[in-house]
Structures are given as C-alpha cells and as structure tokens.
Amino acid sequence: MEGVDRVLYRLPELIKSDDDATVFVVEGEKDVDRLRELGCVATCNAGGAGKWRDGFGEHLRDRHLAVLPDNDDAGHKHAEHIAESLSGVATSIKVIELPDLPTKGDVLDWLDAGGTVAQLIEIIGGAVEWTPGNAKAETKPSAKRPSQATQLVELVTDIDLFHTPAGESYATLEVGGHLETWRVRIAQFKRYLSRRFYQDNESTPGSQALQGAINLLEGRALFDGDEHDVNVRVAGHGDKIYIDLCNAGWQVVEIDADGWRVIDDSPIKFRRARAMLALPTTELGGDIAELRRFLNVTDDGMPLVLGFLVAALRHQGPYPILNKPAIISFLVDRRPPCNPEWTCTGRLIGNGFPPYPPTPKPPASIIDTSVYCECGNKVLPELQSITAGVCWDCHQRRRADR
DSSP states (O other), X not given: OTTOOOOOTTHXXXXXXXXXXXXXXXXXXXXXXXXXXXXXXXXXXXXXXXXXXGGGGGGGTTOEEEEOOOXXXXXXXXXXXXXXXXXXXXXXXXXXXXXXXXXXXXXXXXXXXXXXXXXXXXXXXXXXXXXXXXXXXXXXXXXXXXXXXXXXXXXXXXXXXEEOTTOOEEEEEEEXXXXXXXXXXXXXXXXXXXXXXXXXXXXXXXXXXXHHHHHHHHHHHHHTSEEOOOBSSEEEEXXXXXXXXXXXXXXXXXXXXXXXXXXXXXXXXXXXXXXXXXXXXXXXXXXXXXXXXXXXXXXXXXXXXXXXXXXHTSSSSOOOOTXXXXXXXXXXXXXXXXOHHIIIIIHHHHHHOOOSOOOOSOOOSTGGGOEEOTTSOEEXXXXXXXXXXXXXXXXXXXXXXX
C-alpha cells in the first residue's frame, strides 16, 4: 500500500516486552499468535518470506533474537536476510533449524507434534550465535534431539512385544508389581506410553508422535517379536490347565494331577475384555457336595453336573451341552414349579463362570440384544453379518491392517 509505513506484527506488545526476553522472529502471523499464547515474545513481517525491510530493525535494537525459518529454501533465505539486516543492531542473533520438521514445516508444526517452550529454549541455548562468517552452516543446534516418537519407543524397551498366530500385536508389561498383557492398539496402551513419557520429560507427547510410536511398536511386535497364543479365561500348557481369576493382581489358578494352586506368574498370556468380572477368591478345604443344595437335580444326576463343570473348565473341546431336554429330564427333580432348565444351567453358568456382568432385565430394544466383541464393545445384530461378529472399530482396524 502506497503511503503507508509497514510495521512488525503485534508491534505494541513487542515494545512493551522485557528487553532481556528472547524475541522469536518467525515467518507467519499464526506462528506469532501461537507463541504469544505460550507466553513468548514473537513477531514477523507482513507478506511472509522475502518481504523483510531493514527499517524493522529499529524496534529490535539491542534485543536477543531467535529466528525460526520455515523448512524450505525460501524460508532459509528469508532467515539469512533477517540475520544480515539485523547484524550489528541486535545484541545477539541465532538462526534455529528445528529438528524433525517436515518439508515446508514451521514452528507451528513443531509445536503440534509435541514440542514445548522449554524444549525450544533448550535448543536455543545450545545453538551458536549467527555471524556473517558462519552463516547457515552454524545455524543448527549443537546437538540434535531425537523425535518424541523415538523417545517414546526408547522408553519402553523393557516390555515384551509379540504377536499372535492371527497377526495381532501385543505387549506384556509390568504394572503395579505384576505382569499384564495388552493389545498394542488400544487406548489403555496409549495412556501407558503417555504416562511413561511424562515421567521422563515432565511434558506430554503430541498425538502425531504417539501414533508414530504405536505404529513402530506394532511393527516390532509383528516382525521382530515371538509368536504366542493369547487366551481368554482358560488355557492349557503342557499337562496343566490355567484359569485367569481376572483379579487386580492378574493371578491364575494352576491345575494338574496333584491338585490346584493360585500363582502370581502365569506361563500363559491372558487378555481381558473390559467387562470381564473377577472369579471368587479360591480357598482350600471346600467340599463339592455343598453344591448339591443349590441345584434342582437328582442324586443320580449330580455326577453328570460335576462332569459338566470339569469339562467346562478344559482348555479344548469337545464341550458338553447341559440344556438339552433329554439331559434336563434326567437331571432335575420335578418338585418346584419353575423352569428347571434355567434353574440348573443358569445357576451353574451364572455363579460358576461369570465372564460378564449379568443382564438385569430382558432387552427392551434391538440395541439391548447386541452381542459383545472380543474388546468388550457391543456389536449390533444388523452389523454382525458385515463385521463377522466384531465391533465396528475392530472391523475397520482389521481392514486397515490387511
């Protein structure tokens, strides 16, 4: 515009700022606004790269400057032009090339990827001051920091990454003094990574860095990790059977020909759905005959019930079906006026093996008649033929992994 003097962006705030504060000189107004929101002193010229004027230096006299160029040729030339224009005007000038910037990226991209002001100050502190003699060769920080995604991966080298025969990536990690097995691509594992990062850096990782770390860890589990089966509730290993108690300590019951015992370190990798309930605490000294008074069965049918219970806890089939009419007629007494099939089978299944919370009432709509996916989410009946019995999120993820 003719007849109008151009000034630096947000000049009044620049003039009022502390003379000892570092002034960030960037390429765009959005970069300035973001840095201002974070408590920094920042400015830029109008029009972007190639529009710097020597007259702007009057408001930067005797100031400490950190020039943050965009990551392209125009941005680097613009930063060099600013440094040359302010040489001898500013007290100090540092041209900073931020690490891990994408092509044409700027400080806004760096912050969105998880960079912090504290890290920015640290980079500036390690950089060499610009002089006409060193120019661009000396503008990079003295020590390049690894990206946040790299830091996240390095923080969890102590976890066991592996995959299942179906190609699912898992991790076994220590939590609260015991080992747990989680799928890598679940929100819980992301929160675990974020917590580990915060403990080490006192800052949170960016979403892009977190997703990059998840992708890398999945690849390591799939291509570098061992192959293991992951089981739910019951599994076999050698001549022993293991039952996951689903308690807070991730304890399991180990059963063999000599008896049973509760152990803390399971040789089996169990996973858990969100809605799975803990089994009752096991105790020695019980009597299986006490079960008889809770069931509406004949004395002759009781051995068959006990056989059913034992077979139901096996890690492989074939499995008995208890609610067939011929079996029910053999098992039950005819005394109480009730549904004998539900009385017997319901109590055995509902009290002996509670994998999920009981349904408090009959379903009122089609949504309430949905089944559960392996991850614990509901699967609507009208989607079951499309998603093969898994929830929509798992269906989409499996399609993406193909």
